[in-house]
Amino acid sequence: MMSDKEIQARLDELPDWQYDGVHIHKSFVFGDFSEAFAFLTRVALIAEKLNHHPDWSGVYNKVTLKLRTHDADGITDKDFNFARRVELL
Amino acid sequence: MMSDKEIQARLDELPDWQYDGVHIHKSFVFGDFSEAFAFLTRVALIAEKLNHHPDWSGVYNKVTLKLRTHDADGITDKDFNFARRVELL
Amino acid sequence: MMSDKEIQARLDELPDWQYDGVHIHKSFVFGDFSEAFAFLTRVALIAEKLNHHPDWSGVYNKVTLKLRTHDADGITDKDFNFARRVELL
Amino acid sequence: MMSDKEIQARLDELPDWQYDGVHIHKSFVFGDFSEAFAFLTRVALIAEKLNHHPDWSGVYNKVTLKLRTHDADGITDKDFNFARRVELL
Numbered sequence A, B, C, D: 001m002m003s004d005k006e007i008q009a010r011l012d013e014l015p016d017w018q019y020d021g022v023h024i025h026k027s028f029v030f031g032d033f034s035e036a037f038a039f040l041t042r043v044a045l046i047a048e049k050l051n052h053h054p055d056w057s058g059v060y061n062k063v064t065l066k067l068r069t070h071d072a073d074g075i076t077d078k079d080f081n082f083a084r085r086v087e088l089l
Helices: A006-013 A034-049 A077-088 B005-012 B032-052 B077-088 C006-011 C033-048 C077-088 D004-012 D033-050 D077-088
Strands: A024-029 A053-057 A062-067 B024-029 B053-057 B062-067 C024-028 C055-057 C061-069 D025-027 D055-061 D064-067
Touching: A024 A077, A034 A053, A034 A077, A034 B032, A034 C033, A034 D033, A053 D033, A062 A077, A062 C033, B024 B077, B032 B053, B032 B062, B032 B077, B032 C033, B032 D004, B032 D033, B062 B077, B077 D004, C024 C033, C024 C077, C033 C055, C033 C061, C061 C077, C077 D077, D025 D077, D033 D055, D033 D077, D064 D077
Parallel strands: none
Antiparallel strands: A024 A062, A053 A062, A053 B053, B024 B062, B053 B062, C024 C061, C055 C061, C055 D055, D025 D064, D055 D064
C-alpha cells in the first residue's frame, strides 16, 4: 500500500488520472456509444488478464474507471500497472 | 412522460426494478466478472438496437442499470420497453 | 438483388472489399487480439442495430467479414450499407 | 505435443469436441445472435487470461472454436485447458 505522497508522485506519470483519497480514477469521452463500449471491452480484457477489476461506470459515450486494491485496502502497484495498460490502448 | 403513479404501476410488472424519482434502476449480481460482462454486452446490443442507452455501472460481478428518457426529461415507454428486454435475457 | 456488374460498381466505393460470387468480404488486421476483438464488438453492435448479421471469422489479430442477404439469396443494398458503416469505424 | 492417441483419450472428457488432425474444435448453437456474441465475449476473456487464442468463426447464432498450439505445432495441454474452461461457461 502506498502513501498519499507516493500516489501523487506516480499519478504525475499518468495523464488526467486523479486520486480522491480512495481510488485513482479517470473519465474517458468517446465519439459515440459504440466507441465507448469497445474501449470498455478492452478494459475488461485487461481486467481478466491481470485479475484486477476496476469499478467502472458509463453514460452513453463516457466511461469512468476507478481503481483500488481491495486486498490491500489502498492503492498499490497493481492499480498503476492497470492504469498504464489502459493508457496504452 | 409518465406520472409517478403510472411509473409505479408499470414497475409492478418488472421484478426488482425501482424508481428513485429520476431513473428506474436495477442491480444484477452474477457468478463472476466474465458472466457480468457478458450480460453487459447483451445490454449494449439492446441499447444500440433500440437507440436508447442506459446509465450503467459495475463492480466486479455486479452491474447496475439506470434508465431515463433524456429527451422527455422523465420516464417513458422507451424505458419500460428496454427494461422488459433486459428481463428477457 | 444486384447483378454482378452492379456489385462490382458498388465495390469500387469500398476500399479492399471483394466479391467472390457469393459474399462481399474483407479482412482486417489489427495490432493485437484486444484491438481485433474491440472491432468485432463494434461490428456486432452494427449488426444488431441494422438487424443484418455478417458471417465472420478470426485468427488472433485478424477479422474477416462476409456479407450476403440470405432472404434475397444474393447481394443487396443492405450489404453495402453494412460495409459502409464498418468502414466508418 | 500430444500423439493422436493421447488427443483422442483427452477428447473423451470433453462433450462434442472433435479432432480433425490439426485442431480440436467444437460448434456451439445459441438462441440468437446476442446470446452467441455474449458467449464469444466470455471466450475472448479466457483467451486473454490464458494468453491462448482460438481460431473462431460465427454465423448468426452459431460459434465455432478451433484450438491448436502454434508454438508446438500441435495439440497440447493448453488447448485442453482452454476447452475445459469453455465448457465451464
